[in-house]
Amino acid sequence: MTSDTSIRCVVWFGQPTSAERTRLAQAGWHTRVADANAQGGGVGIRRGDTVVAMADLRNADADALREMARLMADHPRLPWLALLSTETVVQAPEVERVLRASIDFFTAPIDMQRLIETLGTLAGDAPAPVPYADVPGITGSSAAMMAVVASLRKYAPVDLPVLITGETGTGKEIAARALHKLSPRRDHPFAAINCGALPANLVQSELFGHERGSFTGANARRIGHFEAAAGGTVFLDEVGDLPPDAQISLLRLLQEGTLERVGSTQSIKLDVRVLAATHVDLEKAVAQGRFREDLYYRLNVLRLRMPALREREDDVLQLAQLFLDVFRKQHDCNARTFSALSRKALRDFAWPGNVRELLNRVQRAAVVAEGAQISVADLDLQDAITMRAGHSSLGLTRTSAERDAVVACLRETRFNISECARRLKVSRVTIYRLCKKHQLVLEDMH
Numbered sequence: 111m112t113s114d115t116s117i118r119c120v121v122w123f124g125q126p127t128s129a130e131r132t133r134l135a136q137a138g139w140h141t142r143v144a145d146a147n148a149q150g151g152g153v154g155i156r157r158g159d160t161v162v163a164m165a166d167l168r169n170a171d172a173d174a175l176r177e178m179a180r181l182m183a184d185h186p187r188l189p190w191l192a193l194l195s196t197e198t199v200v201q202a203p204e205v206e207r208v209l210r211a212s213i214d215f216f217t218a219p220i221d222m223q224r225l226i227e228t229l230g231t232l233a234g235d236a237p238a239p240v241p242y243a244d245v246p247g248i249t250g251s252s253a254a255m256m257a258v259v260a261s262l263r264k265y266a267p268v269d270l271p272v273l274i275t276g277e278t279g280t281g282k283e284i285a286a287r288a289l290h291k292l293s294p295r296r297d298h299p300f301a302a303i304n305c306g307a308l309p310a311n312l313v314q315s316e317l318f319g320h321e322r323g324s325f326t327g328a329n330a331r332r333i334g335h336f337e338a339a340a341g342g343t344v345f346l347d348e349v350g351d352l353p354p355d356a357q358i359s360l361l362r363l364l365q366e367g368t369l370e371r372v373g374s375t376q377s378i379k380l381d382v383r384v385l386a387a388t389h390v391d392l393e394k395a396v397a398q399g400r401f402r403e404d405l406y407y408r409l410n411v412l413r414l415r416m417p418a419l420r421e422r423e424d425d426v427l428q429l430a431q432l433f434l435d436v437f438r439k440q441h442d443c444n445a446r447t448f449s450a451l452s453r454k455a456l457r458d459f460a461w462p463g464n465v466r467e468l469l470n471r472v473q474r475a476a477v478v479a480e481g482a483q484i485s486v487a488d489l490d491l492q493d494a495i496t497m498r499a500g501h502s503s504l505g506l507t508r509t510s511a512e513r514d515a516v517v518a519c520l521r522e523t524r525f526n527i528s529e530c531a532r533r534l535k536v537s538r539v540t541i542y543r544l545c546k547k548h549q550l551v552l553e554d555m556h
């Protein structure tokens with residue numbers, strides 16, 4: 111069983127500066143200087159800990175270089191990074207040997223941000239989120255999320271309704287906001303209305319407005335949500351909850367582009383795009399006569415399905431780290447990252463409440479965590495780690511397909527990491543991360 115208190119350690123062959131050590135410590139990495147005097151002074155390394163070795167060539171003379179190359183050859187299982195000075199002669203045979211044995215190298219002055227990101231990747235952390243610069247609010251680089259982003263880009267400029275489906279908390283409103291922001295209507299209002307939360311007797315008036323005196327309590331004329339969003343976009347969440355009379359008014363707006371306020375017979379022309387969401391089966395509601403079929407076809411012109419979080423296993427850690435980083439900016443908290451075991455639990459959990467549940471668990475964990483690492487207990491996910499990863503056959507199939515692809519390519523390339531990375535169109539660091547994820551020990555595969 112993996113310990114939930116595993117450490118991350120950089121075994122530094124050479125001399126780190128105190129500023130470098132401080133930055134690493136801030137990022138959750140212990141530094142153990144490997145020299146003749148190091149015994150006992152460093153961190154105890156145990157099974158389950160993450161260890162990265164640093165070949166610091168900045169002050170290395172010819173003897174030290176030779177020694178380093180020999181050391182690296184003796185420890186091929188360690189992930190090695192190399193640090194060079196601007197004077198290091200990279201063509202020198204000993205330097206070439208060091209570089210060939212290294213996953214990546216850095217030249218002084220070290221870009222500490224890049225170093226910390228590289229260490230994180232080697233430790234199996236979530237890859238940095240893919241920024242969709244033009245698609246606000248959307249995070250995730252899984253295949254499922256990339257497909258969503260492609261649809262958002264396609265649908266946004268088209269002035270037709272979009273029916274957004276998906277379980278609760280999958281980001282349907284985020285998708286609707288992104289559609290609005292990417293559309294030519296972006297400078298006009300966006301109104302999000304939860305149809306299920308409107309009092310049944312006031313739905314018509316809330317959505318379409320009313321004239322003074324149209325019903326008891328209507329003391330003044332009121333503009334409805336649709337009119338207030340003129341020129342923009344209206345997002346109707348839980349559209350299946352609309353009562354029959356509001357369904358008729360909405361159909362008319364979609365067909366004719368007009369509405370009537372309650373208590374008036376005057377038609378008002380209105381330009382507004384309608385986006386609708388549902389987490390219930392609208393087809394079933396139509397079959398049962400609870401939802402108008404003609405309205406269903408009007409709303410369902412373009413369809414966007416938001417995937418459940420369990421279908422986006424690759425995004426869970428990115429989202430968790432993002433939510434933690436955002437929380438840290440707003441609150442004083444010790445937690446900076448997730449323990450190895452809690453990362454496993456985050457990946458394995460089925461997330462019935464989807465992204466919203468992830469956000470809530472991370473925020474709660476950030477409040478209760480005592481140290482720099484969020485534990486499984488902080489996330490209240492103790493049960494998740496006892497369950498098998500990917501209860502769903504989809505999760506299992508995907509994981510084993512990924513493992514098979516890496517193993518096959520490594521064999522085809524005769525375990526040449528660079529060639530394997532080139533063929534799979536990923537970085538060498540990713541190959542090392544995948545080997546770690548699937549517990550592939552290169553030497554055991556020959």
Ligand SMILES: Nc1ncnc2c1ncn2[C@@H]1O[C@H](COP(=O)(O)OP(=O)(O)OP(=O)(O)O)[C@@H](O)[C@H]1O
Pocket residue numbers: 247248249250276277278279280281282283284285347389465466469
């Ligand atoms: N891809 C994403 N990137 C970042 N945050 C997200 C993403 N998807 C959802 N969220 C966050 O998750 C929460 C739930 O999202 P949202 O309200 O859009 O879900 P929903 O599907 O509309 O839920 P419901 O069906 O319950 O109304 C929000 O806080 C949102 O910011």
